[in-house]
Amino acid sequence: MIKYRLTCAEEHDFESWFASSADYDRLEVAGLLSCAVCGSDKVEKAIMAPQVAVPADAPLSQPASPAEQALRALREKVEREADNVGREFATEARRIHEGEAPERAIYGQARGADVRGLIEDGVPVMPLPWGDKKAN
Numbered sequence: 001m002i003k004y005r006l007t008c009a010e011e012h013d014f015e016s017w018f019a020s021s022a023d024y025d026r027l028e029v030a031g032l033l034s035c036a037v038c039g040s041d042k043v044e045k046a047i048m049a050p051q052v053a054v055p056a057d058a059p060l061s062q063p064a065s066p067a068e069q070a071l072r073a074l075r076e077k078v079e080r081e082a083d084n085v086g087r088e089f090a091t092e093a094r095r096i097h098e099g100e101a102p103e104r105a106i107y108g109q110a111r112g113a114d115v116r117g118l119i120e121d122g123v124p125v126m127p128l129p130w131g132d133k134k135a136n
Helices: 021-029 066-081 089-097 112-120
Strands: 002-008 013-018 043-045 083-086 106-108
Parallel strands (some): 083 106
Antiparallel strands (some): 002 013
């Protein structure tokens, strides 16, 4: 059995199980697929991430190289010792720089234009070589 995420011409997203990928292909060619929401016969596969079953007790992999180990250590240090101010990074960095907020290490997200403005105003900032955990 295989599960596909599907979408129709009306942009309805839904999932359906098929006996095999060949079975899906056969039904698609025959025009026998229809939207589970509106009944449209204009249905196609949507982009989807594969699901890989991992035993619950399987250990997570360790960083493979010294560079990955150093990056992991840096991330842990930043997350442990700095305040995550999220999307308020540019505002809070400017407040700290101007003495309106207590000086401390912070990290978060900022738009490119906001970062350029901080740099132009002499506010020390640097990009971190990783993204938000929720986004990964």
